[in-house]
Amino acid sequence: MTVKTMAEFMAEGKQPEILFWVGSAGSYDDRAKKITKAFVKILNAANVDFAVLGQEESSTGDVAKRAGNEFLFQMQAVMNIELLNGYEIKKIVTCDPHSYNCIKNEYPSLGGVYEVYHHTQYIKELISSGRLSIDADTYKGKRITFHDPCYLGRANSEYDAPRDILVKTKANLVEMKRHKRTALCCGAGGAQMFKEPEKGDKDVNILRTEDALETKPNIIATGCPYCNTMMTDGVKNKEKEDEIAVLDVAELIANSLDN
Amino acid sequence: MTYLPNILFAIALIVGIGYFAKNVKRLIRNIKLGQSIDASDNKAERWRNVALIAFGQSKMVKRPISGILHVIVYVGFIVINLEVLEIIIDGLFGTHRIALNVLPTEVYGSLIGTFEILACLVLISVIIFWIRRNVLKIARFIKREMKGWPKTDGNLILYFEVVLMTLFLVMNASDIEFQSLNSGNVVSQFIAPWFSSLPESTLHLIERGTWWLHILGILVFLNYLYFSKHLHILLAFPNVFYGSLKPKGQFNNLEAVTKEVKLMMDPDADPFAAPAEDTSEEEPAKFGASDVMDLNRVQLLNAYTCTECGRCTSACPANLTGKKLSPRKIMMDTRDRLEEVGKNIDANGGVFKDDGKQLLGDYITNEELWACTTCNACVEECPVSINPLSIILDMRRYLVMEQSAAPSDLNNMMSNIENNGAPWPYNQMDRLNWADE
Structure with a gap:
């Protein structure tokens, strides 16, 4: 698939409509790469003129910050901001709620002020402006439960965008007991993704998977690459991977575009 | 009479x-x-x-x-x-x-x-x-x-x-x-x-x-x-007033760090220059918190306001899965230590005499701090706008920046970011490979 970089736009003397911030997971993690590609499919379907930073992109520093390494975070932030400001970036969209939160809320006081969207918010905008239509019946009648990512939901009070677009797939949206502001974390946040959990009687992702299984879903929808990993592992642990798919909202939408 | x-x-x-x-x-x-x-x-939003x-x-x-x-x-x-x-x-x-x-x-x-x-x-x-x-x-x-x-x-x-x-x-x-x-x-x-x-x-x-x-x-x-824990009947009001108005996901950027990072990134700075004669008496900034004096006043007010209802703890993913972390305990420990420091000051004529203790280690353990997923469930739950997460983060900052005491997995993750701009050991040059796969 052809994806243009900011450097290429620059060389042509053009500005893209949006910058797609792919994020480290979206760039390297095999599962998350599929989400990245699904979102690109959506952007292409809506004829969005977008760019990525490609080899120039670097970790936002979000995970370092939450691990307590403010130095590393600010080093990363300042480097990224220099790059983004150099390209005169105005609008950023990302599939990672952690990058979304970090760039939107923590970059401004370091000199990086942008309009930042989580991909579910951007997809919602594409649909409501008529640029994207979801006509396929791929998920019609399927039971889908949406797991709120902490950094989209509680952290930024965005509970509606992912649900609003999931409804467009004509799926039957079912809520877990803990949802929206009381949603349970998948267990990956705060740098937990990169370390072994402390001693306890259960892993957080297992508990969250049990929450999801209670709704008897066909699909568990996520909006974060880390949540996706955690929930996928949880479903495998429960030996339900043949019955229940864990898919990002972007994938569900990409599979529901007009064929 | x-x-x-x-x-x-x-x-x-x-x-x-x-x-x-x-x-x-x-x-x-x-x-x-x-x-x-x-x-x-x-002010208006705070009063609201x-x-x-x-x-x-x-x-x-x-x-x-x-x-x-x-x-x-x-x-x-x-x-x-x-x-x-x-x-x-x-x-x-x-x-x-x-x-x-x-x-x-x-x-x-x-x-x-x-x-x-x-x-x-x-x-x-x-x-x-x-x-x-x-x-x-x-x-x-x-x-x-x-x-x-x-x-x-x-x-x-x-x-x-x-x-x-x-x-x-x-x-x-x-x-x-x-x-x-x-x-x-x-x-x-x-x-x-x-x-x-x-x-x-x-x-x-x-x-x-x-x-x-x-x-x-x-x-x-x-x-x-x-x-008693019952101070909340008075302190809930100022505590809510001073509660954060920012999105919950927004963690503060440490200014002391910003200064140092700016200096490091300054292309005009001479890396071989002799360090300027330090004439100021100012102590170098301490990064993060190891004791109550390192926390800010709102965090300490939070500690006195907590009425130990435990809604935070009952929503905490770490606590729900049997880990030692309890956000309520973070607040109780902070208050207990602050009271101990206060009594120390009273007993020593108005000055704090080092008692060889601190909040970190003597009250709150590393194990508790590292179990946090920063999910903000505790912050969301608190009926009086207490933020246990901010204390956890400040103490992690001390552990990492002052003591280099992060779990080894996290050290690997951080050195990956330093070396190749991602938390995993992948080459930055491969960042766009997904487009061709």
């Missing part, structure tokens, strides 16, 4: 309020041990929060059972305290139910009637609270950090309220004059018959006795606050 009760009353009032004021001063002194923090922005969250209890009722019961006790507490105003005037001037001289009987009656109904509702609510804690043993009330004093404290408050409400009702029931008005004795008229066989003089003694115990009880309760 006729003035003796008035004088005794005035002394009780002065001692009661005086000792409380002394402890409030100590409390403010302790909070000021923390770093100053600017919360002067958005005080109105909705503190006065309006909007977050309390997110859990309907405890929320509604709490609203009853809270409204009862505020409204019945109007009666205390009358008691104080009566006590100082030797009058009896002075408000009857000012208000028409029906108005007075309807006021006292309201108080009596509320007192009854408070009694019922408090008994349900007691059952929830001691019979039903609801999980959040019997967690590890709730053993010993915190448990006793919680029950003592309930006993206090039972006693105060009972005294109020018995006081009204044994007041012959008040009962003969037959206005406002909505509840006490049913208690009055229990005393009907007693001679008038005994009845008068009971009335006086309950009157005195009621007001003395209130003064004791007031002074109990400082030593």
Whole structure:
């Protein structure tokens, strides 16, 4: 698939409509790469003129910050901001709620002020402006439960965008007991993704998977690459991977575009 | 001699309020041990929060059972305290139910009637609270950090309220004059018959006795606050006012770090320059927090405000899965350590003498700090805008930046970011490979 970089736009003397911030997971993690590609499919379907930073992109520093390494975070932030400001970036969209939160809320006081969207918010905008239509019946009648990512939901009070677009797939949206502001974390946040959990009687992702299984879903929808990993592992642990798919909202939408 | 009760009353009032004021001063002194923090922005929104969250209890009722019961006790507490105003005037001037001289009987009656109904509702609510804690043993009330004093404290408050409400009702029931008005004795008229066989003089003694115990009880309760989790009845208001207005996901950027990073990234800086002669006496900034003095004043106010309800802990993913971390314990530890530091200062003539202890390690362990997923469930749950997460983060910062004491997996992750701009050991040049796969 052809994806243009900011450097290429620059060389042509053009500005893209949006910058797609792919994020480290979206760039390297095999599962998350599929989400990245699904979102690109959506952007292409809506004829969005977008760019990525490609080899120039670097970790936002979000995970370092939450691990307590403010130095590393600010080093990363300042480097990224220099790059983004150099390209005169105005609008950023990302599939990672952690990058979304970090760039939107923590970059401004370091000199990086942008309009930042989580991909579910951007997809919602594409649909409501008529640029994207979801006509396929791929998920019609399927039971889908949406797991709120902490950094989209509680952290930024965005509970509606992912649900609003999931409804467009004509799926039957079912809520877990803990949802929206009381949603349970998948267990990956705060740098937990990169370390072994402390001693306890259960892993957080297992508990969250049990929450999801209670709704008897066909699909568990996520909006974060880390949540996706955690929930996928949880479903495998429960030996339900043949019955229940864990898919990002972007994938569900990409599979529901007009064929 | 006729003035003796008035004088005794005035002394009780002065001692009661005086000792409380002394402890409030100590409390403010302790909070000021923390770093100053600017919360002067958005006054309007802050007052709005005080109105909705503190006065309006909007977050309390997110859990309907405890929320509604709490609203009853809270409204009862505020409204019945109007009666205390009358008691104080009566006590100082030797009058009896002075408000009857000012208000028409029906108005007075309807006021006292309201108080009596509320007192009854408070009694019922408090008994349900007691059952929830001691019979039903609801999980959040019997967690590890709730053993010993915190448990006793919680029950003592309930006993206090039972006693105060009972005294109020018995006081009204044994007041012959008040009962003969037959206005406002909505509840006490049913208690009055229990005393009907007693001679008038005994009845008068009971009335006086309950009157005195009621007001003395209130003064004791007031002074109990400082030593109890119950301070929230006062501190919830300033605490909500100073609560963060930013999106919950936004963690503060440390200014001290920004300065150093700017210096490092400055292309004009000469890397070989001799360090400037440091003439300032200023200590180098400490990154993160290892003790209460490193926390900011809002965080310390948070600690005093916490009433140990445990809603945070009952929503914490780490705690729910059996890890040691409990956000409530973070707040309780912070307060306990702050009190210890305060007592140390009092004992050493106003200066803190190093006691070889600190919040980190002696109260809060690394294991607790590293179990946090920063999911903000605790922050979301707190009905009075306490933020345990900010303390956890500040202590992680100390562990990582001052002690390089992160778990080894996290050190690997961080060196990956330093070396190749991703938390995994992948080459930055491969960032766009997904497009061709």
